[in-house]
Amino acid sequence: GESVGLHLPTLSVQEGDNSIINCAYSNSASDYFIWYKQESGKGPQFIIDIRSNMDKRQGQRVTVLLNKTVKHLSLQIAATQPGDSAVYFCAVRGGSGGYNKLIFGAGTRLAVHP
Amino acid sequence: KAGVTQTPRYLIKTRGQQVTLSCSPISGHRSVSWYQQTPGQGLQFLFEYFSETQRNKGNFPGRFSGRQFSNSRSEMNVSTLELGDSALYLCASSLTGTAYNEQFFGPGTRLTVL
Numbered sequence: 001g002e003s004v005g006l007h008l009p010t011l012s013v014q015e016g017d018n019s020i021i022n023c024a025y026s027n028s029a030s031d032y033f034i035w036y037k038q039e040s041g042k043g044p045q046f047i048i049d050i051r052s053n054m055d056k057r058q059g060q061r062v063t064v065l066l067n068k069t070v071k072h073l074s075l076q077i078a079a080t081q082p083g084d085s086a087v088y089f090c091a092v093r094g095g096s097g098g099y100n101k102l103i104f105g106a107g108t109r110l111a112v113h114p
Numbered sequence: 115k116a117g118v119t120q121t122p123r124y125l126i127k128t129r130g131q132q133v134t135l136s137c138s139p140i141s142g143h144r145s146v147s148w149y150q151q152t153p154g155q156g157l158q159f160l161f162e163y164f165s166e167t168q169r170n171k172g173n174f175p176g177r178f179s180g181r182q183f184s185n186s187r188s189e190m191n192v193s194t195l196e197l198g199d200s201a202l203y204l205c206a207s208s209l210t211g212t213a214y215n216e217q218f219f220g221p222g223t224r225l226t227v228l
Contacts, residue, residue, distance in 0.1 A: 032214060043118070043204050043219030044157070051214065089157065101170045102147070102217065104157035 012111045019077040021108045023090035028071060032093040034102070035064060035075045039086045047075070047088075077110075085112045116141065118207050118220035126226045132193040135223045139186050139207030145169075146188040147217065148180060151202040160203075163188050164210075192225075200227045 013019045025033075031052040036044035050057045050064045050073070057064050063076040077084055087109050091102040119138045127133050139146050147170075148160040159172040163182035180190040186207075192199055202224050206217040 034216075036219075041221070043206075043221050045219070046216050049214075049216070091157075101159045101162065101172065102149075102157075103159070104149075106156045 009106070010109045010111065012113060013080050015080060015082060015112055015114050017080055019075075019080045019084070019110060019112075021075045021077075021088050021090075021110065023073050023075075023105050025071050025073070025090075025092045025103075027092065027103075028068070030092045033064070033066060033073050034091045034093065035062075036089045036091060036104075037084075037086045038089065038107070044089060080110075080112050082112050082114065085110055118205055118218050120203075120205050120220040120223050122223060123221065124224045124226075126228065127195050128228050129195055129197060131195050132191060133195060133225060134189055134191045135203055135205075135225070137188045137190075137205030137207075137220060139188070139205075140218055143207035143209050143218075144186050145208045145210060145215070146182055146186065147206045147208075148188070148190050149204040149206065150174070151204055151222070152200075157204070160190065195227045197227050199225065201225060 034049040035047040037047050038044045048059045048062050048064050050066050055066050061078045066073045087107045089107045090105045093102050121136045137146055145164045147162040149157050150160055151157045160174055161168055161180050162170040166182045177193045182188045202222040204219050204222045206219045208215040208217045
């Protein structure tokens with residue numbers, strides 16, 4: 001069945017360093033991938049997305065890399081700031097679940113230390 | 115533009131009771147999806163409504179149901195509550211709910227079942 005997994009439950013980084021959060025997915029038919037950020041007491045907030053016909057996409061301080069061969073995606077945050085502290089989820093859409101059914105990973109907590 | 119709103123924000127119920135949660139999507143959005151978030155299972159898709167019709171459904175028992183009104187507002191109902199139903203219930207809206215439409219999440223309703 002479909003599943004989305006994360007390699008690390010908690011990631012601690014120093015302010016100013018780059019952060020990399022990884023995610024593995026199982027359904028090779030998945031065609032759309034999204035990273036969300038969830039702060040305490042709030043719903044998930046869209047960060048960046050990537051379609052399966054791309055392998056890299058950049059936003060402001062964030063980059064998502066997609067490796068369809070090994071079914072892996074990563075989120076890179078440049079110059080991590082204290083405001084980046086949150087739980088980050090990867091989500092997969094498409095495949096057998098239907099277009100609007102998101103399958104979420106377990107989440108990685110990012111802790112940024114001054 | 116107002117974001118997704120969910121009411122109530124917090125709810126305490128006892129086992130066997132039923133509960134109704136409400137979600138108002140962003141103005142103009144026609145797709146509403148519901149998710150359950152728990153520490154153990156993470157974020158799990160419940161169902162999606164589009165133009166008053168359930169379009170996708172997750173793997174939850176029939177005690178979980180929903181509906182959507184003509185103004186796109188949505189409600190979900192959980193009958194015969196169990197302790198395991200304690201969770202954060204998140205609603206997300208998108209414009210049309212097609213593959214590449216961003217989903218915007220509300221702050222969630224925190225349900226506690228005693």
